Amino acid sequence: MNCPKLKSWLEERYDWEGMKRFAKRKLVPEHRYDLWYYTGGITLFLFILQFLTGMLLAFYYVPHIDFAHKSIIEIVTKQNLGWFFRSFHHWGSELCIAFLFIHLFGTLLLKSYRKPREFLWATGFILLGVSIFFGLSGYLLLWDERALAAVRVATGGAGNFPFIGGFIKAFLRGSIDVTGDTLTRFYAFHVAILPIITLLLVGLHLLLMQYHGMSVPLSLEKEKRREIPFFPNFFYKDLMVWLVVLGVLATLAVLLPPEIGAKADPLAPPPENVKPEWYFLFLLETLKLFPGAILGLNGETIAILMVSCAILFFFLIPFFDQRSARGEKSPLFTWIGVIYLLYFLTMTVVGYLS
């Protein structure tokens, strides 16, 4: 499409040609691990889709304890393509978090976090945490018995954190138990607070990536390699991958629409065999490993403390791995990364099958 009038209109006001030159000047390295570069782009694409479908669902959702469940049933059964957009949003969130994990472990194992990209890692890591909270808050909005039980367990677990656990639990729930106040609070998190934090983090992540450029794995740093322009070469490749992801997402939304359970009743006993979302399973299985009391202390508190320490260590890996920062190989941190990955995968599978 060629629009000379629009081009000259833009050129008079902005350095349009300069921007185009900048996009063409940005180079992307080509090597045998460059497949990992696409995982970040896929996550960004899924975030955009989540924002769009979330906006559509927000037109009809009623965040009130008496109407939330009913409004979702109405979206699914009465609104045109409501069932599709709800299913699309559900599967979009699952895939988004899955790709965030893939991107995270790819970055970890290829040591892309090494100097000077520590803050790039930090923003990505916080973004994963925010996305998980996005998932949890969105899960409660359904207001069915499973969502209620899962949020009760999750917020109860956070309450076991020493010293500040009680405050976190009260802050998340907005009352003693998971009630209508929690629903209102989680709705505010889901549609207002978390999207703003996500936009800021994604913006900062992209800005830092623009500033530092794409990372090259240590083993390939000294090799002579080809570089392709970001625009149009890499952009077109990204576009093709995004199209496939869109197709997969639409297929999942059509073939496997998520169920809606019975309306939540805070006074009823929790349903049997309730499982949280797959990304919480490793945490749940870890908690199960610990006995009720260890040396007179609450076992769950100790478990939560240990898991928090492990997550904090994971977050700070770029600052501990000094060999990678110097450009040397660091097999110790490769093994640590592999152990983290295997633990996460094993516990998730065990939790899913049990």
Added chain:
Amino acid sequence: MRRIGVVKGLKRFSLFRFAQPMVMALFVMIQPAPSPAADRIAVFPTTPFDAYIIYESLAVLWLAIIGLIVIIRMKLREIERIQEMGIDKEDKDAPLLQ
């Protein structure tokens, strides 16, 4: 759409025109009858006609995606060819016709 002339007098005969209702009828026949489970909320359209339209749309979406990927791939190859020839950069010394 390509017309297939089976017989001389039937030049405007289209296989697709007949295939679509046939597939649709077959789909409607093999669809299981909706179960009367009262407490389960239908999260997918229950009538076979709607289900057929949805699956058909999904197939069309995949065809469109494949078509777009083919077009983008062709465009990308052309860009790479031009870049290899080195004629993608603007010539700064080109004389202006003024």
